Amino acid sequence: MIYFDNSSTTKPYSEVLDSFRKVSEEYFGNPSSLHGLGAQSEKLLSQAREQMARLLDVQINEIYFTSGGTESNNIAIKGTALMHKGRGRHLITTEIEHPSVRESMEQLKELGFRITYVPVDQNGIVKLSEIEKAICDDTILVSVMHVNNEIGSIQPIQEIGQLLKQYSKILFHVDFVQGIGKVPLDLRASHVDLCTISGHKFHGLKGTGVLYIRNGVKISSLISGGGQEWKLRSGTENVAGMVAMAKALRLTLQKQNECLNNMLKIKDFLRRELEMIEGVTIHTPAFQSAPHILNFSIQGFKAEVFVHALEEKGIFASTTSACSSKRQKASNTLLAMGIPEEEAMSAIRISLSYQNTLNEAEQFIAAVNEAVGRLRKVMK
Incomplete structure (x- = not known):
């Protein structure tokens, strides 16, 4: 099997699964309980929070555990809007955000907030001047993704x-x-107030995530209850998941130092070889793009047909974002870049991890060439 769909989700490290199993079996107490088992769980949760803070180079009390990227985005956007609606009801984002951002904005629009969707250029990158032009007296939030999940463009955060x-x-x-573990981001130097990460994108487990909230920033809670996570996100904490996520991030950042150059070589090889295939158009920009994502179209083929053709060879890739790939609609990101709808409908995304090899890339190119030739014969 060749797995080239790491932007959708990654395979958990074996060490991560071991940590999750050990904590689940031996330290299963509720961290809010007063007894010793609960205290042990609370200690492990605190250690996971401390490790995440150290790895992200932020303060311990700026780390809020969540169930993943979608929840973190919802809390950040809606929590900001509800807390600060008295000083403004205008929010700014881009035309190529993840559905959890776009849908949060659309829901706020129904509540009377105004949303500005800033355009991107042909490379899927927002211009600073467009952000500045959109700012109004009542603007309270700007939300911009670091690395686009479909084409890999890096925004000027x-x-x-x-x-x-x-x-x-x-x-x-x-x-x-999408950026964490592949494209460094200094949260302090970038003056970021709220930041979302998701554990299953860096070989942690699904259902784990973090929302970073800079000290001094106040947002409203969306989930009421027992007051966990400093009263922002109530609910019994997933101790084993958060311990596993902290380990996954530590291992991924270590692999970033060791394996990033190899990932770049694999991406460069894939790009060169794909550009040589008749009818292929690369959508991922050659510069200012992440090392693990490559998006391309093959003229004359629907994306889902080609994805299934690759799967027959034991190769797993994807069409658009995993959150919208089953809708069989053209990618909002590609359309926002000015790519024609027919071409956008044929877009395929391959996304790498540090575990992928050049040999796998060579097999992928051979499979693409074979599938293109076979399907073109069928179409004649």
């Missing part, structure tokens, strides 16, 4: 943060889900 530093009442939210 530090420059946007510098711009927003001039506006004291505007908070800056960054969806860091």
Whole structure:
């Protein structure tokens, strides 16, 4: 099996599964309980929080555990809007955000908030001037993803943060889900107020995530109950999952130092070889893009047909974002870049992890060439 769908989800490290199993079996107490087993669980949760803070280079009390990227995005956006609606009801985002951001914005629109969707250029990158142009007197939040989940374009987060530093009442939210472990981001230097990460994107477990909230930033809670996570996100904590996520991030950042150059070589090889195939168009920009994502179209083929053709060879890739791939609609991201709908409908995304090899890339290219030739014969 060749797994090239790591932007959808990654395979958990064996060490991560071992940690989850050990904590689940031996330290299963509720962290809120007063007895010793509960105290042990609370200690492990605190240690996981401390490790996540150290790895992200932030303060311990700025780490809020969640169930993943979607929940973190919802809390960041809706929590900001509800807390600060008295000082403004205008939010800014881009046309190529993850569905959890876009749908949160659309829900707020129904509640009377105004949303500005800033356009991107042909490379899927937002211009700083477009952000600045959209700012109004009642703007309270700007939300921009760090790395686009479909084409891998990297947004100028530090420059946007510098711009927003001039506006004291505007908070800056960054969806860091695709970038973490592949493209470094200094949250302090970028003046980020809220930041989202998801454990299953870096070989942790599904259902684990973090929302970073800079000290001094106040947002409303969306989940009421027992007051866990400093009263922001109530509910019994997933101790084993959070311990496993902290270990996964530590291992991934270690592999980033060791294996990033190899990942870049694999991506460069794939790009060169794909460009040589007749009818292939690469959508991922050659510069200012993440090392693990490559998006392309093959003229004349629907994406789902080609994805299934690859699967027959034991190769797993995807069409658009995993959150919208079953809808069989053209990618919003590609359409926002000005790509024609027919071409966007044929887009395929391959996404790497540090576990992938050049040999797998060579097999992938051979399978693409074979599938293109076979399907073109059928179509004649």
